[in-house]
Amino acid sequence: xxxxxxxxxxxxxxxxxxxxxxxxxxxxxxxxxxxxxxxxxxxxxxxxxxxxxxxxxxxxxxxxxxxxxxxxxxxxxxxxxxxxxxxxxxxxxxxxxxxxxxxxxxxxxxxxxxxxxxxxxxxxxxxxxxxxxxxxxxxxxxxxxxxxxxxxxxxxxxxxxxxxxxxxxxxxxxxxxxxxxxxxxxxxxxxxxxxxxxxxxxxxxxxxxxxxxxxxxxxxxxxxxxxxxxxxxxxxxxxxxxxxxxxxxxxxxxxxxxxxxxxxxxxxxxxxxxxxxxxxxxxxxxxxxxxxxxxxxxxxxxxxxxxxxxxxxxxxxxxxxxxxxxxxxxxxxxxxxxxxxxxxxxxxxxxxxxxxxxxxxxxxxxxxxxxxxxxxxxxxxxxxxxxxxxxxxxxxxxxxxxxxxxxxxxxxxxxxxxxxxxxxxxxxxxxxxxxxxxx
Amino acid sequence: xxxxxxxxxxxxxxxxxxxxxxxxxxxxxxxxxxxxxxxxxxxxxxxxxxxxxxxxxxxxxxxxxxxxxxxxxxxxxxxxxxxxxxxxxxxxxxxxxxxxxxxxxxxxxxxxxxxxxxxxxxxxxxxxxxxxxxxxxxxxxxxxxxxxxxxxxxxxxxxxxxxxxxxxxxxxxxxxxxxxxxxxxxxxxxxxxxxxxxxxxxxxxxxxxxxxxxxxxxxxxxxxxxxxxxxxxxxxxxxxxxxxxxxxxxxxxxxxxxxxxxxxxxxxxxxxxxxxxxxxxxxxxxxxxxxxxxxxxxxxxxxxxxxxxxxxxxxxxxxxxxxxxxxxxxxxxxxxxxxxxxxxxxxxxxxxxxxxxxxxxxxxxxxxxxxxxxxxxxxxxxxxxxxxxxxxxxxxxxxxxxxxxxxxxxxxxxxxxxxxxxxxxxxxxxxxxxxxxxxxxxxxxxxxxxxxxxxxxxxxxxxxxxxxxxxxxxxxxxxxx
Numbered sequence: 045x046x047x048x049x050x051x052x053x054x055x056x057x058x059x060x061x062x063x064x065x066x067x068x069x070x071x072x073x074x075x076x077x078x079x080x081x082x083x084x085x086x087x088x089x090x091x092x093x094x095x096x097x098x099x100x101x102x103x104x105x106x107x108x109x110x111x112x113x114x115x116x117x118x119x120x121x122x123x124x125x126x127x128x129x130x131x132x133x134x135x136x137x138x139x140x141x142x143x144x145x146x147x148x149x150x151x152x153x154x155x156x157x158x159x160x161x162x163x164x165x166x167x168x169x170x171x172x173x174x175x176x177x178x179x180x181x182x183x184x185x186x187x188x189x190x191x192x193x194x195x196x197x198x199x200x201x202x203x204x205x206x207x208x209x210x211x212x213x214x215x216x217x218x219x220x221x222x223x224x225x226x227x228x229x230x231x232x233x234x235x236x237x238x239x240x241x242x243x244x245x246x247x248x249x250x251x252x253x254x255x256x257x258x259x260x261x262x263x264x265x266x267x268x269x270x271x272x273x274x275x276x277x278x279x280x281x282x283x284x285x286x287x288x289x290x291x292x293x294x295x296x297x298x299x300x301x302x303x304x305x306x307x308x309x310x311x312x313x314x315x316x317x318x319x320x321x322x323x324x325x326x327x328x329x330x331x332x333x334x335x336x337x338x339x340x341x342x343x344x345x346x347x348x349x350x351x352x353x354x355x356x357x358x359x360x361x362x363x364x365x366x367x368x369x370x371x372x373x374x375x376x377x378x379x380x381x382x383x384x385x386x387x388x389x390x391x392x393x394x395x396x397x398x399x400x401x402x403x404x405x406x407x408x409x410x411x412x413x414x415x416x417x418x419x420x421x422x423x424x425x426x427x428x429x430x431x432x433x434x435x436x437x438x439x440x441x442x443x444x445x446x447x448x449x450x451x452x453x454x455x456x457x458x459x460x461x462x463x464x465x466x467x468x469x470x471x472x473x474x475x476x477x478x479x480x481x482x483x
Numbered sequence: 484x485x486x487x488x489x490x491x492x493x494x495x496x497x498x499x500x501x502x503x504x505x506x507x508x509x510x511x512x513x514x515x516x517x518x519x520x521x522x523x524x525x526x527x528x529x530x531x532x533x534x535x536x537x538x539x540x541x542x543x544x545x546x547x548x549x550x551x552x553x554x555x556x557x558x559x560x561x562x563x564x565x566x567x568x569x570x571x572x573x574x575x576x577x578x579x580x581x582x583x584x585x586x587x588x589x590x591x592x593x594x595x596x597x598x599x600x601x602x603x604x605x606x607x608x609x610x611x612x613x614x615x616x617x618x619x620x621x622x623x624x625x626x627x628x629x630x631x632x633x634x635x636x637x638x639x640x641x642x643x644x645x646x647x648x649x650x651x652x653x654x655x656x657x658x659x660x661x662x663x664x665x666x667x668x669x670x671x672x673x674x675x676x677x678x679x680x681x682x683x684x685x686x687x688x689x690x691x692x693x694x695x696x697x698x699x700x701x702x703x704x705x706x707x708x709x710x711x712x713x714x715x716x717x718x719x720x721x722x723x724x725x726x727x728x729x730x731x732x733x734x735x736x737x738x739x740x741x742x743x744x745x746x747x748x749x750x751x752x753x754x755x756x757x758x759x760x761x762x763x764x765x766x767x768x769x770x771x772x773x774x775x776x777x778x779x780x781x782x783x784x785x786x787x788x789x790x791x792x793x794x795x796x797x798x799x800x801x802x803x804x805x806x807x808x809x810x811x812x813x814x815x816x817x818x819x820x821x822x823x824x825x826x827x828x829x830x831x832x833x834x835x836x837x838x839x840x841x842x843x844x845x846x847x848x849x850x851x852x853x854x855x856x857x858x859x860x861x862x863x864x865x866x867x868x869x870x871x872x873x874x875x876x877x878x879x880x881x882x883x884x885x886x887x888x889x890x891x892x893x894x895x896x897x898x899x900x901x902x903x904x905x906x907x908x909x910x911x912x913x914x915x916x917x918x919x920x921x922x923x924x925x926x927x928x929x930x931x932x933x934x935x936x937x938x939x940x941x942x943x944x945x946x947x948x949x950x951x952x953x954x955x956x957x958x959x960x961x962x963x964x
Contacts, residue, residue: 098553386881386882389881399893401893401895401896401898402896403896404863404894404895404896404897405863406896407892407893407894408891408892408893409890409891409892409893410891410902411888411889411890411891412887412889412902412904413886413887413888413889414876414885414886414887414904414906415884415886415887416876416878416884416885416886416906417883417884418878418881419878419879419880419881419883419908420881420908421878421906421907421908422905422906422907423905423906423907424903424904424905424906425887425902425903425904426901426902426903426904427889427891427900427901427902427903428899428900428901428902429861429891429893429898429899429900429901430898430899430900430901431896431897431899
């Protein structure tokens with residue numbers, strides 16, 4: 045396949061879906077398959093998002109897909125423990141979950157001796173085993189921000205993880221999820237679909253890390269659905285230091301169903317085209333939502349962070365801070381939406397996006413967006429695009445610090461207010477090390 | 484009914500002050516649009532062949548275009564087949580002095596408070612009054628002519644200065660720029676033309692009052708301002724329209740060309756009929772306004788106070804092509820009842836060391852929706868460019884909405900762009916502070932809103948600033964309780 049048109053891409057996924065259906069056999073009679081089919085029908089209405097779609101104006105996934113993904117075959121590569129462990133975050137004591145091409149690999153994951161109150165299942169099994177949870181928490185298609193990639197992922201739901209943190213359980217160790225694409229022999233498409241339930245009064249942390257193995261291209265369309273019940277506290281981190289051949293679209297759909305606290309951190313360092321959709325709906329008063337993000341790019345990396353915070357309930361607070369440093373021919377895109385519905389009086393919502401451009405060939409497209417239907421609110425957003433402050437640089441140089449060190453100090457300081465929010469020490473150290481190396 | 488509701492009711496039931504209809508027999512084209520209508524308009528106006536061709540080209544482009552739907556506004560689509568595209572007051576002879584003007588017409592202006600004679604004597608403003616489509620009388624023309632300034636109706640300019648019109652028409656807003664600009668290019672009836680020669684500083688504020696008159700007549704005016712090297716002009720535009728049940732379409736085009744070191748200041752106060760309290764009627768205001776700083780050190784400044792119209796769709800823009808050129812946009816948009824406004828600006832930085840500044844203040848009350856939509860684009864060549872944007876929204880009442888859609892695209896490392904926006908309501912402590920000092924709530928709100936908008940109002944020329952302040956108070960009366 046060389047340069048596909050949109051119609052050809054649409055046709056490609058129709059064929060994929062047909063062959064996917066064939067290999068499902070008996071599972072076709074289960075309710076999940078009905079959801080898959082409905083999702084695929086929704087997807088088919090407009091197909092693969094093109095740049096004409098306002099949400100994909102700056103990030104042409106269709107073009108990247110068309111020019112890089114070809115010769116897609118199912119992979120027969122078997123990964124060993126050693127293969128995957130070298131990619132684990134060093135010094136991180138965690139419950140490791142390994143996904144190979146979107147499916148949870150039980151032999152490579154730590155599924156034995158799970159702490160009390162933590163349930164991890166293959167999503168296909170969970171649909172019968174945890175039927176009521178499945179009915180109430182799976183497929184948040186009605187949320188603001190659910191787009192066609194979300195529907196496409198739902199249609200191909202297979203083998204992901206079902207994670208449930210039960211009532212009052214506090215999981216001390218973070219859950220580290222590693223998503224591997226095995227692109228050693230040919231291009232790979234993977235569509236991991238996970239769902240996480242943070243039960244009443246529970247606490248947990250999840251880290252997602254995406255890794256493409258091999259020299260070929262990968263297309264990942266990931267969806268993680270997270271639901272927070274009353275008094276839950278949940279931390280979510282996404283770390284992307286991908287191959288230059290990785291195309292990634294990832295949606296994180298978060299529903300704060302009870303009064304709860306949700307913290308998100310997103311760190312993008314490399315990748316051909318990475319698109320993160322973080323969609324959060326706040327349903328109960330006195331909830332708190334924090335979103336932090338950092339993109340540190342060079343080369344030809346392209347990172348697009350889209351976020352939607354939908355304030356449905358009154359008396360909530362949301363904070364969003366994304367920072368970017370762009371060098372080389374990289375491109376950073378930011379779009380933050382805050383919706384404050386009419387009932388969501390006394391909302392405090394803040395959003396900020398700061399960017400530093402280090403090269404004339406780098407580009408930033410930012411669009412902080414507020415849509416407000418309630419009057420008794422305090423909302424603000426701000427964004428800046430600039431460069432390192434010449435005065436600050438001069439101050440340091442005047443004190444005998446060479447330019448390179450001075451620059452790196454300033455950049456570290458710029459990134460600090462995002463990095464320091466990471467509560468997992470090993471992850472924070474890894475990000476700091478990355479920044480150090482880059483600068 | 485509580486006292487608040489009473490005030491609200493009183494205000495809501497207040498009829499539109501400028502709503503009446505003067506009967507001047509119009510010389511109209513049949514409703515609908517086809518090539519013949521375009522030819523008819525062109526023939527009526529005794530236009531040269533090239534302009535007819537230009538119109539036809541625009542018309543053919545328009546046929547191929549679809550109405551834009553991306554804006555955050557919802558309204559029943561105008562029926563382009565039912566619109567009368569040409570209507571001129573019957574007075575057609577050349578008018579030398581105001582005495583020859585139809586007294587009916589003069590009365591209309593007097594009710595609007597812009598009696599030509601009075602304006603002429605007292606304020607020193609040269610007014611080119613556009614009634615429906617044909618320019619009625621132009622004052623101060625002679626005085627301006629002495630300095631070489633051309634300020635006349637568009638059709639006159641076509642006859643007397645065809646070379647200038649031909650050179651600049653469509654140079655900033657191409658005839659196929661967008662759906663409504665193409666429509667305007669095909670059927671524009673009249674408008675104003677202004678030319679400031681090299682090195683001339685226009686001594687008076689140039690002003691045009693637009694009014695929509697005959698029923699079912701779309702108004703398609705076209706304004707072209709050309710400022711040559713080192714010149715300066717301040718241009719004022721103000722609008723009111725009589726009450727109607729049918730939605731009326733208004734699709735204007737304004738083009739500004741600023742050569743090296745020229746400065747153009749364009750101010751607008753818009754108070755067209757916003758529809759009644761149930762959202763019935765009102766004007767559709769779909770305007771394309773754009774200026775180009777073609778030479779180095781040129782400056783274009785847009786100031787607008789938008790209080791009227793049922794639906795507004797308007798983005799006065801600046802293309803900063805010359806090095807060191809500057810663009811400014813100051814806006815106050817007030818919406819009440821069922822009004823919808825989607826307004827903002829575009830700043831396209833092409834030249835080096837270009838600067839732009841955006842200050843937008845939105846006030847929404849009733850059930851209205853107010854959106855700011857802006858684009859700041861810094862091209863790779865536009866080194867050391869600078870932009871500062873601020874858009875604030877004030878919400879009055881829990882049924883209205885305020886939205887911000889800022890697009891920022893930066894493509895070099897030496898430029899600096901800042902954007903900030905806030906949304907809030909009038910603080911109870913602020914109101915309390917005023918009422919405690921014996922200022923009633925109504926006046927307190929007017930006071931606070933005026934203070935909130937001051938940064939923009941200060942940019943208006945004197946005559947307009949006074950009118951704008953009154954308009955703000957009137958539009959918001961009773962919307963907070």
